[in-house]
Amino acid sequence: xxxxxxxxxxxxxxxxxxxxxxxxxxxxxxxxxxxxxxxxxxxxxxxxxxxxxxxxxxxxxxxxxxxxxxxxxxxxxxxxxx
Numbered sequence: 301x302x303x304x305x306x307x308x309x310x311x312x313x314x315x316x317x318x319x320x321x322x323x324x325x326x327x328x329x330x331x332x333x334x335x336x337x338x339x340x341x342x343x344x345x346x347x348x349x350x351x352x353x354x355x356x357x358x359x360x361x362x363x364x365x366x367x368x369x370x371x372x373x374x375x376x377x378x379x380x381x382x
Contacts, residue, residue, distance in 0.1 A: 303328040
């Protein structure tokens with residue numbers, strides 16, 4: 301990850317954002333030698349926080365997902381209650 305001081309980022313903000321968007325390499329911005337901000341592409345940020353996002357739109361629904369799997373008379377718990 302590249303790093304730069306805030307004063308340099310302030311002078312070249314738009315060019316740096318274009319560079320991060322094009323290359324995908326994050327940029328760390330520091331203030332008085334302490335890192336305060338990381339600039340990353342949005343899809344890279346989502347992937348880093350939530351690995352489940354990689355599975356989005358990959359599942360399929362097969363069959364009826366609303367009705368019970370077994371009919372009500374096949375349930376032992378209901379038969380014993382009566």
